[in-house]
Amino acid sequence: xxxxxxxxxxxIPIADELAKRSGSRPRVRPAECEPYAVAGVVPTLVFxxxxxxxxxxxxxxxxxxxxSIAIRGAGTKSYRPPHPHALxxxxxxxxxxxxxxxxxxDLTMTVAAGTPLHVVQETLRPYGQFFPVDPPFAAxxxxxxxxxxxxxxxxxxxxxxxxxxxxxxxxxxxxxxIAFTGAxxxxxxxxxxxxxxxxxxxxxxxFIGEVTLKVAPLPRCEAGVAxxxxxxxxxxxxxxxxxxxxxxxxxxTLHDGHTRRHIRALGSSSQPWTLLVRxxxxxxxxxxxxxxxxxxxxxxxxxxxxTLDADxxxxxxxxxxxxxxxxxxxxxxxxxxxxxxxPTQVADVCASITALLPAAEITAHPATGIVYAHVxxxxxxxxxxxxxxxxxxxxxxxxxxxxxxxxxxVKVLSAPVELGTLVAPLSQSAPVALMRRVKAALDPNxxxxxxxxxxxx
Amino acid sequence: xxxxxxxxxxxxxGPDHVTTAPGDLSNYQYDGSADSALPQVVVMPGSAEEVTAxxxxxxxxxxxxxxRGAGTGLSGGAVAEAxxxxxxMARLNRILEIxxxxxxAIVEPGVVNAHISDAVRAHGLQFVPDPSSQAVCTIGGNLAxxxxxxxxxxxxxxxxxxxxxxIVTPDGELVWLGGRAYDAPGYDLLGVFIGxxxxxxxxxxxxxxxxxxxxxxxxxxxxxPTVEQASGAVSAIIASGIIPAALEMMDQLSTKxxxxxxxxxxxxxxxxVVIVELEGLRGTLEELVQDVQRICIAHGSREVRQAxxxxxxxxxxxxxxxxxxxxGRLGSSYYVQDGVIPRTKLxxxxxxxxxxxxxxxxxxxxxxxxxxxxxxxxxxxDERTPGDYERTVAAGADILRACVRHGGSxxxxxxxxxxxxxxxxxxxxxxxxxxxxxxxxxxxxxxLCNPGKLxxxxxxxxxxxxxxxxxxxxxEMVDAAGPxx
Numbered sequence: 033x034x035x036x037x038x039x040x041x042x043x044i045p046i047a048d049e050l051a052k053r054s055g056s057r058p059r060v061r062p063a064e065c066e067p068y069a070v071a072g073v074v075p076t077l078v079f080x081x082x083x084x085x086x087x088x089x090x091x092x093x094x095x096x097x098x099x100s101i102a103i104r105g106a107g108t109k110s111y112r113p114p115h116p117h118a119l120x121x122x123x124x125x126x127x128x129x130x131x132x133x134x135x136x137x138d139l140t141m142t143v144a145a146g147t148p149l150h151v152v153q154e155t156l157r158p159y160g161q162f163f164p165v166d167p168p169f170a171a172x173x174x175x176x177x178x179x180x181x182x183x184x185x186x187x188x189x190x191x192x193x194x195x196x197x198x199x200x201x202x203x204x205x206x207x208x209x210i211a212f213t214g215a216x217x218x219x220x221x222x223x224x225x226x227x228x229x230x231x232x233x234x235x236x237x238x239f240i241g242e243v244t245l246k247v248a249p250l251p252r253c254e255a256g257v258a259x260x261x262x263x264x265x266x267x268x269x270x271x272x273x274x275x276x277x278x279x280x281x282x283x284x285t286l287h288d289g290h291t292r293r294h295i296r297a298l299g300s301s302s303q304p305w306t307l308l309v310r311x312x313x314x315x316x317x318x319x320x321x322x323x324x325x326x327x328x329x330x331x332x333x334x335x336x337x338x339t340l341d342a343d344x345x346x347x348x349x350x351x352x353x354x355x356x357x358x359x360x361x362x363x364x365x366x367x368x369x370x371x372x373x374x375p376t377q378v379a380d381v382c383a384s385i386t387a388l389l390p391a392a393e394i395t396a397h398p399a400t401g402i403v404y405a406h407v408x409x410x411x412x413x414x415x416x417x418x419x420x421x422x423x424x425x426x427x428x429x430x431x432x433x434x435x436x437x438x439x440x441x442v443k444v445l446s447a448p449v450e451l452g453t454l455v456a457p458l459s460q461s462a463p464v465a466l467m468r469r470v471k472a473a474l475d476p477n478x479x480x481x482x483x484x485x486x487x488x489x
Numbered sequence: 490x491x492x493x494x495x496x497x498x499x500x501x502x503g504p505d506h507v508t509t510a511p512g513d514l515s516n517y518q519y520d521g522s523a524d525s526a527l528p529q530v531v532v533m534p535g536s537a538e539e540v541t542a543x544x545x546x547x548x549x550x551x552x553x554x555x556x557r558g559a560g561t562g563l564s565g566g567a568v569a570e571a572x573x574x575x576x577x578m579a580r581l582n583r584i585l586e587i588x589x590x591x592x593x594a595i596v597e598p599g600v601v602n603a604h605i606s607d608a609v610r611a612h613g614l615q616f617v618p619d620p621s622s623q624a625v626c627t628i629g630g631n632l633a634x635x636x637x638x639x640x641x642x643x644x645x646x647x648x649x650x651x652x653x654x655x656i657v658t659p660d661g662e663l664v665w666l667g668g669r670a671y672d673a674p675g676y677d678l679l680g681v682f683i684g685x686x687x688x689x690x691x692x693x694x695x696x697x698x699x700x701x702x703x704x705x706x707x708x709x710x711x712x713x714p715t716v717e718q719a720s721g722a723v724s725a726i727i728a729s730g731i732i733p734a735a736l737e738m739m740d741q742l743s744t745k746x747x748x749x750x751x752x753x754x755x756x757x758x759x760x761x762v763v764i765v766e767l768e769g770l771r772g773t774l775e776e777l778v779q780d781v782q783r784i785c786i787a788h789g790s791r792e793v794r795q796a797x798x799x800x801x802x803x804x805x806x807x808x809x810x811x812x813x814x815x816x817g818r819l820g821s822s823y824y825v826q827d828g829v830i831p832r833t834k835l836x837x838x839x840x841x842x843x844x845x846x847x848x849x850x851x852x853x854x855x856x857x858x859x860x861x862x863x864x865x866x867x868x869x870x871d872e873r874t875p876g877d878y879e880r881t882v883a884a885g886a887d888i889l890r891a892c893v894r895h896g897g898s899x900x901x902x903x904x905x906x907x908x909x910x911x912x913x914x915x916x917x918x919x920x921x922x923x924x925x926x927x928x929x930x931x932x933x934x935x936x937l938c939n940p941g942k943l944x945x946x947x948x949x950x951x952x953x954x955x956x957x958x959x960x961x962x963x964x965e966m967v968d969a970a971g972p973x974x
Contacts, residue, residue: 135833137832138831138833159728182677184671184672192645193671195677196645203924210920211918211920212917212918212921213924213925215829215898216831217831217861217896217897217898217901218829218861219637219901219902221634221684221902222909223905223922223925224685224925225635225680228680228681229681231680232676232677237676249729249730249731249732251730252730275701276589276701278613278702278704279701280701313769313773314769316770316772316775317770320773321770370672372672374588374591374669375590375592400671402672439668441670441673456674462665462674463662463665464675465662466664466932467675467676467678471676473930474924486674
């Protein structure tokens, strides 16, 4: 494989040659490429294809040069470890944007992958619909980035994850082959459900060009309930009772005192835990949901309970998804962990995190068993307390090992440069051999972000 | 052939659980489709470890194998077309764990779909996917076919309700895809495994999600002068933001046949009837019922009837579920087609189906999962009439062509299997099929795991019929099991 340094030395002639072959001129000057850095590593070339066909030409030409390619949307998740040592090419999707088909009564929308998620939501809203995901960085992220990261928000409780709401895709594989997979209708079992493979693949299997989404009607009414608790387990118990009832609220989030601070509409509280429930449906259903939610919270020992009207709920939710979801934390100075556990284990997971990393700020989705920890980390250039940093790093590593040994699904979503090699250990029964073969089948030359997926794939 | 394999299989599972007796083998030659083939051996494992050993023994002998649940599939997925071994999963039928606090259950693949909901109903929970064969079909088969059901419109299909599974890979490795918790690291191999029609491995344990039971439901029956008006009402209900638990449509030919057969109370002078089922919290459905009624009337419905009690509701659903069996009133045999279109294209496709019926001189009745645009045209034919079956298959292929032309799919829930493999080229280009072939090779490099399914042969769509379709089902069979429509 050609080294980045070689590409860099040759970048002008190669760029000319590639431009001729692919019909697309890359950025080549370091200053132009710097905004596309991945975890601080600046790529040698940056391509911005407009279509999947253009991406295919670029990939084909680059694969012949033995170059490696990192795919980028809005760049909100570029500190995902392991960080790259060097970076040949970034294929960024901002020009591959736009909505090509939307028929409200079919509940489907076909959209180019570089389209920002908020553009999709704004297009759907006048028709009383939305794409029912609320991933971290919802205000910045692209559709392709959301899907590639597989990031589900708390709306998974009612609507499922992004994987459950993707119907079809047009992709460019590692050898430049373009394929359509899935379907453009809400139900199909024709052929393998390969779109699910690309969701959560972090761009290591191919470039997603176009996606058909399954959209949902917005509930006619919405309202919320927020309660505070002294003990985390009480809040989790309330969340489980609500989730096991026929109330079917849209989403439930749990916040410690740190992450509550980001939710401006809630104000401060002297209680350590806040449980927020988003209700939605017909007017009478929302009232019933609120009643039932309040009853469960009370039965589980809530210290305070307040109801939220739709406006206040939406103001809260914006902060839950954006600030607490990532925007409040500088990526180069924050360690972000996501732990997939069972609803009954959420309180223990939170306690383990706080015990080992007391600075961690916690948001959880207690109905689906997901816990996010944002751990502020001093910058690499910060001379203060190197000893403490080493201790914290050791604590983070042992936390990951402990969670893996307990059977939780652990991911390091983002890490500062000095923790660039921090990855969670995989369980014994993980299908690593199968994953390697799937990678080799779809990206035979290892073109897309080699070594940056799980198990060094 | 496969020297010594039968002895090795007997050593793995015990001699009582292997058979090569012709009478036994013939019980395993069919599924619910028109295709059939005799396996050379049937083996019934009693544990995941035995499945692993069986797969390894078959692989060592170069013997093809196919896992089989209850055999209710409608596309030939469980038919051992290449001969070899049928691995019958019926003994792996234990519910291993029910975890109400975390709303999940761990079951073996031979557990009958309905038995899961039966086991958790007392806790106010259910397993949502409800294919019409749910009284007999098994969870392993549901996984293979990514089964839906009448209520998948609101709650999703099997892949939305499975958290993980333990599988035996075609390499003979026992691995977990997904798990009990969400967000397993790595590629979503669970997502591609579900719906892979048994070609990527054999599931040995399944973690299913459980959902709370709903408090209340209302069932409405609306009669329309024409299919076009009924379709307009269906689209308008969805566009209004209401996603009913079920939203079904039947044309006049279907309702007439059903009325003659079970007397469900369907108005037979209507061009189409629509069944709407709404679910939710007690005291909250009236608002939605009124909206649905208003929309139906605005689209020309002469009559919107609400089931007054459970008996009337059951009668409406009996009518819908008897549609296939009722075709026996119209001819000696029928062929169920399964295609999907964007639901707003329903009126156009329905008139194209009528034109196809006319062109081939065949009777075609239509039942639809209208809410998600899933058509089930029922083509009635007489297998004793020379050429009738061939024309039926050709007409079915033309219906699929119409679905694809309108941006749809050649299967919504019955699968590809043997039946539709040569129609895959209607929907997918060579590069699309190549991507699927690469994936299959990654899981199943020697191609011994359920060979011949899903991928096109050299035949054309509509000329691949090998055997005569099965005759119309007797009513008691429909009631007991029902075809998985």
